[in-house]
Amino acid sequence: MSDLVLYGYQEEVVQRALQGENIIVWLPTGAGKTRAAVFVAHKHLERTPGAKVVVLVNTVHLVDQHYSKEFHPALGHHYAVTAVSSDSDRKDFLGLVLRDKDVLVCTAQILLNALTSNEEAKHVELSDITLLVVDECHHTHKETVYNKIMRLYLEKKMRGDKRLPQVLGLTASPGSGGAKSLDKAVQYVLQICANLDCAIVCTKNCTEELNMKVPKPVKRFDIVEERQEDPFGDHVQWMMRQIHCFMQPPEDFIPREFGTQDYESNIVALQKRGVEECNRRLIRCAIHLREYNDALLINDTLLMEDALCSLKDFYRETTIIDDTDRFLVNLFQDNQAKLTTLARDLRFTNPKMEQLESTLRRHFSPSVESRGIVFSKTRKSTSCLHQWVLANDSLRSAGIKSAIITGSAGMTQVHRDKTIRNFRLGSVNLLIATSVAEEGLDIPQCNLVVRYGLLTNEIAQQQANRRARAQDSHYSLVAERGSREERREHLNTYLAGLTAKAVDKIHQMSPREFRANIDELQARAMLCNRMAEIQMMEKNGRYLSANVQLLCGNCLTAVAQGSDIQLLDNMHYVNVNPQFRRHYKKGSPVLLKKTFEDWEPGCRIKCNNGNCNKQWGYEIKFRKVALLPNVAIKDFALQTPSGRTTVKKWKDVPFTVEHFSFSEYCHQHLLDS
Numbered sequence: 012m013s014d015l016v017l018y019g020y021q022e023e024v025v026q027r028a029l030q031g032e033n034i035i036v037w038l039p040t041g042a043g044k045t046r047a048a049v050f051v052a053h054k055h056l057e058r059t060p061g062a063k064v065v066v067l068v069n070t071v072h073l074v075d076q077h078y079s080k081e082f083h084p085a086l087g088h089h090y091a092v093t094a095v096s097s098d099s100d101r102k103d104f105l106g107l108v109l110r111d112k113d114v115l116v117c118t119a120q121i122l123l124n125a126l127t128s129n130e131e132a133k134h135v136e137l138s139d140i141t142l143l144v145v146d147e148c149h150h151t152h153k154e155t156v157y158n159k160i161m162r163l164y165l166e167k168k169m170r171g172d173k174r175l176p177q178v179l180g181l182t183a184s185p186g187s188g189g190a191k192s193l194d195k196a197v198q199y200v201l202q203i204c205a206n207l208d209c210a211i212v213c214t215k216n217c218t219e220e221l222n223m224k225v226p227k228p229v230k231r232f233d234i235v236e237e238r239q240e241d242p243f244g245d246h247v248q249w250m251m252r253q254i255h256c257f258m259q260p261p262e263d264f265i266p267r268e269f270g271t272q273d274y275e276s277n278i279v280a281l282q283k284r285g286v287e288e289c290n291r292r293l294i295r296c297a298i299h300l301r302e303y304n305d306a307l308l309i310n311d312t313l314l315m316e317d318a319l320c321s322l323k324d325f326y327r328e329t330t331i332i333d334d335t336d337r338f339l340v341n342l343f344q345d346n347q348a349k350l351t352t353l354a355r356d357l358r359f360t361n362p363k364m365e366q367l368e369s370t371l372r373r374h375f376s377p378s379v380e381s382r383g384i385v386f387s388k389t390r391k392s393t394s395c396l397h398q399w400v401l402a403n404d405s406l407r408s409a410g411i412k413s414a415i416i417t418g419s420a421g422m423t424q425v426h427r428d429k430t431i432r433n434f435r436l437g438s439v440n441l442l443i444a445t446s447v448a449e450e451g452l453d454i455p456q457c458n459l460v461v462r463y464g465l466l467t468n469e470i471a472q473q474q475a476n477r478r479a480r481a482q483d484s485h486y487s488l489v490a491e492r493g494s495r496e497e498r499r500e501h502l503n504t505y506l507a508g509l510t511a512k513a514v515d516k517i518h519q520m521s522p523r524e525f526r527a528n529i530d531e532l533q534a535r536a537m538l539c540n541r542m543a544e545i546q547m548m549e550k551n552g553r554y555l556s557a558n559v560q561l562l563c564g565n566c567l568t569a570v571a572q573g574s575d576i577q578l579l580d581n582m583h584y585v586n587v588n589p590q591f592r593r594h595y596k597k598g599s600p601v602l603l604k605k606t607f608e609d610w611e612p613g614c615r616i617k618c619n620n621g622n623c624n625k626q627w628g629y630e631i632k633f634r635k636v637a638l639l640p641n642v643a644i645k646d647f648a649l650q651t652p653s654g655r656t657t658v659k660k661w662k663d664v665p666f667t668v669e670h671f672s673f674s675e676y677c678h679q680h681l682l683d684s
Contacts, residue, residue, distance in 0.1 A: 019217040021042075028051045029051060041456075044183070051179055063115075067157070091111065092114040103132070106132055119145075122135065123156050124581055149184060169533070186469060205532035230485075248269050254342070255296075258296035270308060279301065309391075322350075363490070363491060371406060384454070393416075430442070459486075461486075467503075468506070473503075560573075578671060584642060601615055616642075644661045
């Protein structure tokens with residue numbers, strides 16, 4: 012640890028934490044927040060008998076990064092440091108792990124599971140921890156896992172329990188919560204402080220050193236004019252109008268503008284209404300309209316052919332059950348040739364893509380060593396942009412070699428590490444990334460960051476901005492003039508300044524005034540949380556689970572009862588009734604890019620009613636014995652004693668879901684067979 016030397020601005024922000032206070036450290040991306048936390052952890056371990064340090068991160072890929080790049084290299088020679096993530100069998104023995112180790116790096120969900128578990132080997136008490144480091148702590152709000160952990164902390168605190176860990180939060184920006192006024196921004200930042208039971212600190216005396224270490228990039232708005240002609244988009248909208256006429260919408264239905272998020276919300280509500288009214292025509296038309304709306308959104312940002320491919324993929328999986336399906340499928344098939352011709356017409360290319368090409372060409376050439384990141388919205392858009400770069404002769408001649416970075420759902424840790432290593436070495440010089448790279452990932456200095464087709468808050472904007480850390484670096488927004496993206500960028504800049512002013516105002520409070528504000532917010536939060544728990548219990552207990560039927564979301568056939576569903580490992584909602592198997596047929600095997608100790612995926616399952624083929628989820632084999640269908644509630648409708656409805660998430664179902672017991676399952680289903 013003798014080689015761990017902090018910059019002056021890092022020493023400044025950790026002083027109060029070194030004295031044992033609960034502190035949020037606010038430093039920009041690239042300024043070394045994690046290194047500062049390692050320093051605090053080391054001093055804490057030296058000074059605290061029986062010290063136990065737990066470092067929480069909010070995504071799986073950050074577990075190994077924090078362990079292998081920061082905490083283990085700095086502390087591993089003198090202390091027992093380990094990491095536990097969801098693909099580690101040690102997650103089920105966290106209590107035992109913590110007893111044997113001095114420093115533990117894990118996801119917040121793993122710690123929450125351990126705090127709420129009744130199993131002795133797994134259970135952890137907050138009193139077992141002496142220092143709790145919360146990475147990206149601005150996520151400690153509403154129903155996030157971080158906030159659920161801190162509610163347990165606050166409950167103990169309000170009961171007078173003194174055996175609580177010191178809390179050290181780390182953030183690149185606490186955010187403003189979208190507040191437009193200074194007073195509301197102050198309240199939002201105070202609420203984050205209250206949730207973490209922390210004060211917030213930032214650099215005051217060493218700002219010049221900080222700015223030299225993490226220089227701000229030159230910001231540029233690469234704005235294009237509105238597309239003059241878009242015959243492909245026009246034809247898609249014409250097809251949508253044909254569906255509107257066919258589906259005979261309710262008289263009070265007022266459609267929003269096609270190709271917008273507002274229209275998507277509009278049509279999702281219409282689909283739900285169709286379920287409630289047992290109107291399959293309305294349901295199916297709404298589902299297809301949503302796909303056409305997605306195609307318009309893709310067409311607005313990417314290539315026309317990308318939008319067409321999205322529709323082709325959807326209709327490739329669509330089956331015909333009745334005349335509604337026949338009309339919808341025939342409409343697409345009858346117009347597919349026309350759409351294909353329009354998508355290939357180079358006269359109507361997307362001006363945003365042309366501007367993106369120009370922006371990249373401005374910073375890349377074979378004779379200049381450049382590094383860049385393009386941030387885009389979805390995994391699909393990153394894939395489309397990557398393919399576009401590979402096929403673009405102009406970009407290839409500029410020496411651009413691209414690769415994709417996405418979240419753990421679409422990319423393994425090994426693949427991600429290899430991509431970043433190639434980026435460092437120069438065999439890859441352009442990363443096309445989803446927002447996962449905006450937060451936490453250890454990406455080397457870039458001289459160009461581009462935000463493309465993104466609508467995010469000021470926190471994400473600031474994190475992306477500071478990814479451009481090389482000297483004379485540039486930050487570019489590529490957007491259409493007057494678009495929501497351009498307006499949001501200006502708003503985010505304003506909100507970032509408002510956040511800084513809010514923190515300044517908080518710093519002007521006396522310790523007594525600050526503490527009074529925090530105590531009041533914590534008391535209010537605990538009361539609101541209790542009321543929310545009561546309301547949720549009432550909502551989940553509205554009907555007996557045996558009195559609720561699950562209907563296929565496509566053909567509306569009754570296939571299960573609510574009492575068939577149980578929650579496995581606080582994660583998987585499985586159907587434990589063996590009779591459910593006659594309602595589905597198996598599809599292709601599910602291939603996941605990581606393995607798990609207790610279970611492995613089986614085959615996809617889909618509705619077995621005639622030609623329905625609605626995807627429901629997939630089978631999992633639990634402990635090599637129990638074959639359990641793992642189903643998604645969004646793929647079903649609910650028939651309750653009061654009528655039909657739909658919900659997006661299992662937590663919103665109007666009945667209680669029991670927890671899965673392996674021993675009971677074996678006794679009831681395996682031993683009886």
